[in-house]
């Protein structure tokens with residue numbers, strides 16, 4: 411039996427690449443490791459049975475409509491699927507899979523890292539030292555806020571939100587959450603559910619955002635919702651950059667309504683809204699959420715599990731989203 415042909419759009423961890431090369435005829439576009447635009451993707455996909463893609467690859471409706479008939483599955487190396495038009499894939503009968511669960515802890519860790527950096531002004535402090543401008547310990551220097559006893563509002567209480575809640579409880583924070591549906595008591599772990607934005611936002615000393623990208627959530631954190639946060643609140647986003655109105659957030663950071671923001675995701679990555687560079691109270695990370703060796707290996711193997719199901723065993727992939 412000939413091995414199925416797989417288009418692998420990005421460089422992947424060595425163990426994942428080795429396993430892919432064992433069972434598939436792997437094709438990778440030449441040149442530097444970067445997201446593929448529609449033309450590059452279509453050229454590389456000719457003759458392929460499956461595509462192993464990642465966030466940022468252009469799998470919009472027009473591209474999916476032009477994929478060769480041989481493509482039966484798209485496995486994305488991400489939990490987010492906002493770069494793939496799921497409806498277009500459905501209408502062509504192409505299965506789409508993602509990598510849930512395995513990145514929840516790593517992403518929650520990055521959310522907690524940003525919360526700590528914002529609360530304790532760690533970015534500003536590090537920049538002070540690197541600028542060789544520290545003149546020594548001082549009683550009023552770089553005072554932040556203590557997290558113990560503060561209210562953490564989690565927007566989107568999925569797997570990542572629940573991991574963050576667990577970590578925050580360990581630090582003595584009081585967890586509130588806003589979610590489409592209320593969790594079962596054993597999943598809630600004492601967190602306080604809010605059925606409307608207003609009450610939820612008013613309860614956020616720290617707001618951590620974990621909602622997916624896409625049209626429905628575009629600009630969710632707008633000027634009106636920012637105004638509903640308590641003065642001095644901290645905002646952290648490890649979901650998708652599109653869920654934040656960048657201008658409104660910058661304005662609130664500048665005016666002092668917000669104490670600080672920590673951002674791991676951006677609209678138009680790798681470009682970043684210009685205003686953030688000039689704001690000392692913003693901590694910026696380059697989309698590190700799932701970037702641990704353990705997690706990236708697990709994401710790769712999860713992709714292969716899904717590809718194997720469709721292309722080798724002819725069964726339902728375990729993590730099918732379309």
Ligand code: DGY
Pocket residue numbers: 465487488489490491513649699700
């Ligand atoms: C995800 O898995 O969705 C991460 O944000 C990487 O894209």
